[in-house]
Amino acid sequence: MSLPVALDAMGGDHGAVPNVEGAVQAARAGVAVILVGDRVKLHAELGRHAGSASLPIEVVEATDVIGMDEHASDVRSRTQASINVASRLVKEGRASAVVSMGHSGATMASALLTLGRIRGVERPAILTHLPAKGGFTTLLDAGANADVKATYYAQWARLASVYLKVVEDRENPTVGLLSIGEEPHKGSALVLEAHGLLKALHGRGINFHGNVEGRDIFRNTTDIVVTDGFTGNVVLKLAEGEAKVLFGWVKEALQSSLKSKLGGLMVRGALRGLAERMDPSTYGASLLIGVRGLAFIGHGSADARAVKNALLRAARAHEANLVPRLEAAFTDSSGA
Structure with a gap:
């Protein structure tokens, strides 16, 4: 043992x-x-x-x-x-x-x-998994550091890259920087500085994809998404809250009529599997990396x-x- x-x-x-x-x-x-x-x-x-x-x-x-x-x-x-x-x-x-x-x-x-x-490592980050197309996207920081420096992003990208290689068997995972547009010139001054640091580290322990937007997290555009802890925590809570509301809507729709209830019985197994994927308890806890x-x-x-x-x-x-x-x-x- x-x-x-x-x-x-x-x-x-x-x-x-x-x-x-x-x-x-x-x-x-x-x-x-x-x-x-x-x-x-x-x-x-x-x-x-x-x-x-x-x-x-x-x-x-x-x-x-x-x-x-x-x-x-x-x-x-x-x-x-x-x-x-x-x-x-x-x-x-x-x-x-x-x-x-x-x-x-x-x-x-x-x-x-x-x-x-x-x-x-200047500051540890909370690394979490969010359900996404084809599996999950690894997000950090999910709440440990509300105020950050550009250097943190580069350190977290390296930490997450090693984590995915070692624990999840993902070879050469891609890293995305969360911003308000895919173009490299978009984002806050902090994000622009972080973009420069990550780009310079591409091929040196980090496989940097570039900027990603909020919707890319669930598309699994990149294996890893790095952001500050304030934004990351909002993303995490928004995703969990939206999943609950969405399933509530589905449940209401499937109980709205006799025909809907019959249809609900037919898709119950598929919906249970979907609920399992979106349930935070599936991953259990987030790593303080x-x-x-x-x-x-x-x-x-x-x-x-x-x-x-x-x-x-x-x-x-x-x-x-x-x-x-x-x-x-x-x-x-x-x-x-």
Whole structure:
């Protein structure tokens, strides 16, 4: 059994219940898990799952938890908070990755403070997958950095390129820069500067396609789309919100008449598959890429399925030696 994944089991809107259930599902799929949090509550929750005692699940005590409405800066003083204890397990080599469905700001702060940055990376970014034509598009930054420098874009493009090669087996992935037009002269001063840097790096660890627009994200025009964290987070929330509204409209339309209801029965299977592709829990959590360790940030509203998929994804990234490969890429680029 490989190194376990540390789960902030108290984090999220629903606390221990979906975290423990997701951990049990992941353990049954072969991923060892360390549940971090209130030992009594976690053992009680584990007891509700038949056969959990024989699974590769360990419980590590954490006497505090940073709530969703508290400040991310609290991680500095609250050393016994579950997210800090989980991050330290990675730092100490006892866990392969940290996963949290709790306070995203606190997770980022804890990972950065505990694990540090990869040399050559100024700011880590949140890397997420959005469902797109033929698969998915990798978007970053999805919310870690509202204010950015042009150099960040180039670093994130390199990080994402290595990630897709190593974890998703995509050879020479293409990079697009999100802008308000495909032409290289379009965009803000920041985007124009970033375009110049990315163009200069084309063929040197980055396969730069050029500018892309919002609609290109879902067309899968490029494998990777880089943007600032403010814009990226708006794109992510807009996509998730639109998917929910769209399925609501489809449901209403299919229930509007007897004929529509009969048609709905015929397409139910196809619609279920489509809903699966568009469900955020399919990917489980987003990777905070650029720190010297694996840290995954999920939705506060995550269910057990999302927790399970996040743990599986974390284990995959560790098995692919992602962090050493990222560090090697930046060592090579600085040497060059």
